[in-house]
Amino acid sequence: MRSAPANGIPPDAPPPEAIREQLGRILASPLFRSSKHYPNLLKHVVEQTLAGHAAGLKERSLGMEVFGRDPHYDTNADPVVRTSACEVRKRLAQYYHEPSREAEIRIELPAGSYVPEFHFPEMRAVELPSEPPVMPAPVKIEPRTEPPAGRRWQRYPFALAVAVLAAGVLVVWALAGSNRSKGALEQFWEPVWNRADSVIICLGVFPNHWTDVPTDPTQLQTMWNDRVAFADALTMGQLTALLQGHGKQYDVRRGSTFTLEDLRKKPAVLIGAFDNPWTMALGKELRFTLELDQADRKPFIRDRQNPTQVRWRGDFDRPYAQVKEDYAIVSRYMDARTERMAVLVAGMGKDGTAAAGEFVTGQRYLETLASGAPANWERRNLQVVLATDVINGNSGPPRVLTTYFW
Numbered sequence: 362m363r364s365a366p367a368n369g370i371p372p373d374a375p376p377p378e379a380i381r382e383q384l385g386r387i388l389a390s391p392l393f394r395s396s397k398h399y400p401n402l403l404k405h406v407v408e409q410t411l412a413g414h415a416a417g418l419k420e421r422s423l424g425m426e427v428f429g430r431d432p433h434y435d436t437n438a439d440p441v442v443r444t445s446a447c448e449v450r451k452r453l454a455q456y457y458h459e460p461s462r463e464a465e466i467r468i469e470l471p472a473g474s475y476v477p478e479f480h481f482p483e484m485r486a487v488e489l490p491s492e493p494p495v496m497p498a499p500v501k502i503e504p505r506t507e508p509p510a511g512r513r514w515q516r517y518p519f520a521l522a523v524a525v526l527a528a529g530v531l532v533v534w535a536l537a538g539s540n541r542s543k544g545a546l547e548q549f550w551e552p553v554w555n556r557a558d559s560v561i562i563c564l565g566v567f568p569n570h571w572t573d574v575p576t577d578p579t580q581l582q583t584m585w586n587d588r589v590a591f592a593d594a595l596t597m598g599q600l601t602a603l604l605q606g607h608g609k610q611y612d613v614r615r616g617s618t619f620t621l622e623d624l625r626k627k628p629a630v631l632i633g634a635f636d637n638p639w640t641m642a643l644g645k646e647l648r649f650t651l652e653l654d655q656a657d658r659k660p661f662i663r664d665r666q667n668p669t670q671v672r673w674r675g676d677f678d679r680p681y682a683q684v685k686e687d688y689a690i691v692s693r694y695m696d697a698r699t700e701r702m703a704v705l706v707a708g709m710g711k712d713g714t715a716a717a718g719e720f721v722t723g724q725r726y727l728e729t730l731a732s733g734a735p736a737n738w739e740r741r742n743l744q745v746v747l748a749t750d751v752i753n754g755n756s757g758p759p760r761v762l763t764t765y766f767w
Contacts, residue, residue, distance in 0.1 A: 370410065374479045375466045377411045383466040392452040399449050402427050402442075406477050407468065418475040437621075440698065446475060447697040451742075451767075458737060472556055473700055545727035548739035549693065550603070553628045553702045559610035561629040562600060564593055565637030566615050589615070592711035593633045596718030600630060600706075603722045616640075624699045633714055634690075634707035635660070643698065644705050648765050649690050649744050651707055660709050662688060662746060673746065673762070675709045684751050689713035689759070691721055694742035712756035716749035720759040734766065741766045 374380075384407050387393060393400045405427050406418055420442045424430035428441050436442070450470050456462060467480040554560055566589055589597075597613060604611045612627070616637045624639070631640045634651045644650055650663045661674040673688045689708040696703040706721055708714030720726045730745060731738060744765045750757035 370479060373481075375481055379466055380407065380411060380468065380479050383468055386465065387453070387456055387468060390456055392456050398428065398441075398445050399452060402445050403449050403453075403468075403470070403477075406470070406475055410477055415476045420475070423475060442475075443700050444697045446470060447695055447700060450695060454740060458741075472695055472702060544724055545731040546603075546722075546724045547607075548731065549721070549727050550607075552740065553630070553693070553704055554604070554607070554609045556702075557627050559612055559627055560604060561619070561624065561627045562597060562611050562613040563616045563619055563624075563629055563631045563637065563639050564589055564597060564613065565633030565635075565640070566617060590633065590636060590711055590714070592708065592714040592718070593636070595715055596632050596706055599718050599722040600632075621698065624696075624703075625701060628702040628704075629699070630704045630706065632706050632718070634709065637707075640705050640707050643696055643703055644690075644692055644707070647692055647694070647744060649692075649746055651690060651709055662690065662709070673709075673748070677710075681754065684710070684712075687712035687716070687749050687751055687756065688762075689717035689720075689747045689749070691717050691745045691747065692743070694744075712749055712751045713747070715756045716747055716759040720745070720747060723759075726759060730761065730764065734764070738766055743767075 370377075375383075384404065388400045388404065393403070402423065405423070409415065409418055420436050421432075421434075423442045424434060424436065424439070425432055428445075430439065430441070450472070453469065457465070457467065464482050467478075467482060469478045469480070471478060601611060601613065616631070616633075616639045619639060624643075629639075631637055631643065634640050635653070641651075648665050650665070651660060652663050653660055659674060659676050659678075661671050664670065664672075675688065687708060687710045690705065692703070692705040692707075694703060695701075704721065706714065706717045708717050734743075735741070746762040746764075747759045748762050749759050
């Protein structure tokens with residue numbers, strides 16, 4: 362292992378000259394060369410880190426040094442650094458997703474930070490049988506004249522090759538077993554909880570029951586206006602049990618008590634759709650969104666890639682006994698406004714939310730998702746459109762209607 366370099370990057374990181382060569386390859390790719398801001402930001406943070414100035418990579422300083430902003434500019438009103446960094450992360454993920462990049466040095470910009478990280482490429486394990494490989498039978502070597510001491514290894518060229526091959530197979534088999542031990546549930550959630558001490562759980566609430574809320578409400582009025590939908594509470598219980606089971610901390614609050622600044626501090630899980638304004642606000646630019654038809658106020662799922670085609674629609678005015686199916690959208694993505702991972706567990710109705718909660722906490726449902734997902738799906742943003750049958754007021758298991766990865 363190399364000794365720690367003067368610039369302060371980890372001792373097991375690639376050497377600076379190799380990092381700069383990799384940066385040049387990235388900036389020359391079509392993902393970056395056609396842009397002005399994104400290459401400048403990536404090059405600046407890499408060079409500053411290699412020069413030992415990582416501590417100075419803050420939003421305001423980057424706004425001034427890369428984007429020419431005034432020293433006193435309002436970072437909330439002008440989030441150019443946050444949105445550009447989010448775009449850089451997305452383009453880096455797209456760059457390394459190409460199979461031809463697997464052997465290249467990794468340059469990453471972690472969520473919630475402007476300090477890049479540098480890694481050697483990971484060793485890719487191949488799929489092998491679950492049983493350890495069978496070692497070949499010993500090869501009988503006939504005695505022969507003893508060669509000079511400097512060339513004695515030439516006595517057993519075949520045996521030497523077999524030993525080297527067997528050692529390599531054992532290493533790959535061990536790595537494959539390690540990868541297999543990590544299930545789809547952990548793969549889905551690790552991007553959310555691995556870069557923060559705790560996770561925000563944001564609950565929706567019913568609108569105020571009292572049309573004229575008094576300045577000094579009674580205890581009954583306060584409790585009435587603090588209602589949470591049963592499906593939302595059920596999903597919250599499933600999520601908190603999941604987090605506790607993996608030793609993760611969480612902060613549960615109503616959506617009305619959160620600010621954008623709060624959501625920028627930690628990854629967030631947003632439960633509910635029409636009763637949770639943060640779900641509607643953060644998810645409105647995604648491909649699949651839950652919306653209300655402006656003409657009849659009926660809910661539907663919009664597909665922004667096929668805006669004229671509506672396949673999944675509901676009706677809040679229909680008698681509940683006639684409801685046979687409900688829908689939901691599960692989204693897991695890096696949000697550009699908060700610069701944090703966000704998970705939206707949003708049902709069109711209560712049965713949709715309950716099914717979505719079961720989906721994101723159920724190993725077998727996420728294994729089904731993983732089986733049909735593209736390579737490195739666990740590192741990509743994703744959306745899943747779900748349906749569930751409603752029978753006698755009870756929701757059935759979630760069914761995947763379509764998925765989208767980017």
